[in-house]
Amino acid sequence: MNILNDKRLLLCASFVGGRAAADIGTDHGFLPAHLIVNDICDRCIAADINPLPLEQARNTVKEYALEDKVTLVLSDGLHEVDLSGVSDIVIAGMGGELISKIISECDLLFSVDNAYSLILQPMTRPWALREYLYSAGFEIEEEKCVREGRFIYSVIKAHFIGKAPSYHDDERYRYFGRIDLDDETGSAYAADRVGKLRSAAEGMIESPDSREQGEKQMQIVSKLTEILKF
Numbered sequence: 001m002n003i004l005n006d007k008r009l010l011l012c013a014s015f016v017g018g019r020a021a022a023d024i025g026t027d028h029g030f031l032p033a034h035l036i037v038n039d040i041c042d043r044c045i046a047a048d049i050n051p052l053p054l055e056q057a058r059n060t061v062k063e064y065a066l067e068d069k070v071t072l073v074l075s076d077g078l079h080e081v082d083l084s085g086v087s088d089i090v091i092a093g094m095g096g097e098l099i100s101k102i103i104s105e106c107d108l109l110f111s112v113d114n115a116y117s118l119i120l121q122p123m124t125r126p127w128a129l130r131e132y133l134y135s136a137g138f139e140i141e142e143e144k145c146v147r148e149g150r151f152i153y154s155v156i157k158a159h160f161i162g163k164a165p166s167y168h169d170d171e172r173y174r175y176f177g178r179i180d181l182d183d184e185t186g187s188a189y190a191a192d193r194v195g196k197l198r199s200a201a202e203g204m205i206e207s208p209d210s211r212e213q214g215e216k217q218m219q220i221v222s223k224l225t226e227i228l229k230f
């Protein structure tokens with residue numbers, strides 16, 4: 001059944017590999033409903049920090065008669081979420097720093113033996129999330145992009161390995177992630193990132209207070225432009 005008509009959330013859903021998922025910041029609860037109705041999961045947790053979105057999720061759960069399969073939880077990040085039996089954790093539609101904070105505050109995620117699959121979709125500052133994941137010992141096993149209207153989003157699938165991943169925490173990793181630059185949407189995402197970084201750097205260079213920072217950022221832009229050429 002077609003509950004999701006949002007390609008970004010559909011890509012998140014396609015990364016779910018286990019039978020029980022927790023959607024943190026669920027808002028309307030469409031993702032958990034989609035996972036159950038399409039037999040991707042047997043049960044889901046739909047969590048949100050705000051009561052109003054959780055009420056919207058409650059309506060979705062009622063509409064599709066999923067009361068026995070979707071548990072609604074009012075929770076700041078994963079604090080109130082019981083992860084017993086959960087395989088996949090989706091955190092989508094938030095800033096890269098907030099996603100990093102939510103991960104960092106949940107000790108259970110830092111286990112190699114019981115590594116949860118994290119499906120992450122940063123709306124802003126994706127490089128901050130990638131930097132955090134690398135430094136905290138999470139490996140990105142897959143990253144794909146999707147175009148939705150005027151925007152291109154990246155979705156990350158990561159799990160804890162307890163050490164630095166085999167790739168490097170360099171400019172390519174931070175700004176282009178692990179996306180395939182040979183893929184049309186992937187290369188469009190990368191070009192879009194470089195364009196935004198360049199505009200920001202140009203703006204910084206205009207002002208004496210931020211000129212030095214702008215010039216440093218322009219060096220990163222040059223490196224990334226070189227990578228895109230190959």
Ligand SMILES: C[S@@+](CC[C@H](N)C(=O)[O-])C[C@H]1O[C@@H](n2cnc3c(N)ncnc32)[C@H](O)[C@@H]1O
Pocket residue numbers: 009024025026027028047048049050053075076077078091092093094098102
């Ligand atoms: C922009 S919506 C994204 C909804 C959906 N995940 C998506 O990607 O379309 C962000 C949601 O995250 C919730 N949220 C923000 N901070 C949160 C936190 N610390 N813990 C749980 N939910 C949070 C908000 O209340 C809101 O419903």
